[in-house]
Amino acid sequence: MKKLMNDSRYVVEEMIEGYVKAHPDLIKQLPENDRALVTAKETREGKVGVLIGGGSGHEPGFLGYVGEGMADGVAVGNIFASPSPDPILEVTKAIDKGAGVVYLYGNYAGDVMNFGMAAEMADLEEDIEVGMALATDDVASAPKEEKEKRRGIAGEFFIFKATGAAADFGYNLEDVVRVAKKANENTRSMGVGLTPCSLPQTGEPSFEIGDDEMEIGLGHHGEPGIEKGPLQSADEVTERLVNDILADIEIKSGDKVAVLVNGLGSTARMELYTMFRKVEQMLSELGIEIYRSYVGDYITSLEMGGASVTLMKLDDELIKTIDHPVNCPMFVQK
Amino acid sequence: MQLTAKELKAYYKEIVxxxxxxxDYLCELDRKIGDGDHGVTMSIGWQAVNEKLDNELVDEEDCAKVSITVGKTFLSAVGSSVGPLYATGFMRGAKAVKGKTVLEDKDLAEFWIAFARGIKERGQAEVGDKTMVDTLDPFANELETKFTESGEFLSAFTDAVAAAKVGMESTKELVSKRGRSSRLGDRSVGAQDPGATSAYMILATFLNFVQAKTEQAI
Known part of the structure; x- marks a missing residue:
């Protein structure tokens, strides 16, 4: 393992310190809890607060997506581990402007428990109404019949984007949650892993894979995928990912989609754009219109090698949310 | 048997x-079926607990308050899924011995039964799902049965830890149904569950602790 770090026990704290110092105009740390970050620009009175969160190691996810048009605050966990209820509750208190708060996170056992405990505390101790929407976009993580068991991966970005916009439009909590759930319902992702990442504290690779192998459907914490085999060409891999997605959600000729080709940390833009080229070819052959594209590292897994493809099927409401401008430290859309 | 708050704190130090x-062993187990951080997570949590034991808990005489602080501190430090699970265990245990400065046989039995049942309730897992419940459920049942029969904590706890061990080892043959490893399906068979293992270690450490204490007394 080779990493630019100091004491492995403080990697998360030191990242947060650097992040907050780098963007004082956009982000601030709450005095009550080091792992609770909120937008430097005060959340508007009467606006639903959008709270995102999850483990560290997925940067720009999740702390990079706090800002105008997206999330109002983030609770930061240890590497690949859910934050505890404390920072979640502190962020909730800071961003509640009388209209309630929505929690957005990936469907993992730890996140479900910690966000659930925080929501109970917000309701009982602070009298703040909390809505929740979980990301379950990874088609490789469970069969279609058990869709509610699927984990959230790069598609979380689209859910943050749509929900942040809906809250900014002034929707009430019920409608913000409805948009969040619709965004998740319309989003599918699938990934491929080429090389593992290693946890700073252990230095051990997150999964084992040969130099000439790839793993289809690998999770973004290194959870095993559905198939390990010899490395194929960019076109073959992309075709597999897109076909599995299209087998899972009905997207017809004439439909509009948003596309995200997401790098897992150490995959070059050259490779990601090569994959996007194939996605575009396939969708245009099917008459599916790419309304907006995102190519780059949006939700990573430390220095893992590999990528995922995400499609979000758009209706008029989701188009409006996807067009909404955003100004976050790690993501800007004009 | 009697356990003072000072001894309870010494036990928590033993866990640290x-x-x-x-x-490293817990991380190694976790790499086979998860993301390989269970040992690290446990260490982060118990180091935070250690800090409390050395500072604000030094003069605490109330066994329940000690355990509540242990649970809350562990939860704040780790989050993850083990955070809420173990925190719930220690906090439910605390609730069972509220206001007590010395724990007698009955208190100890109630503490550990509440610990195990609290974790099961929080995680919503059942026996056979390949989780810490495979260790804790047979443990709590055995402890309850044996303690009701004999009224003697140490012998009942000894039998319960033996049942916990069998439960822990049974996870090797199980297909995971909960948490991240559940995505593995049949590929999880053959690996012992790291959560079931750390839960056993926590119980076994208590057994060693009280056995050593009893031997010293003789």
């Missing part, structure tokens, strides 16, 4: 050392 010793 045990976790440091077993950290």
């Amino acid at each position: 050392s045990m976790v440091e010793e077993q950290k």
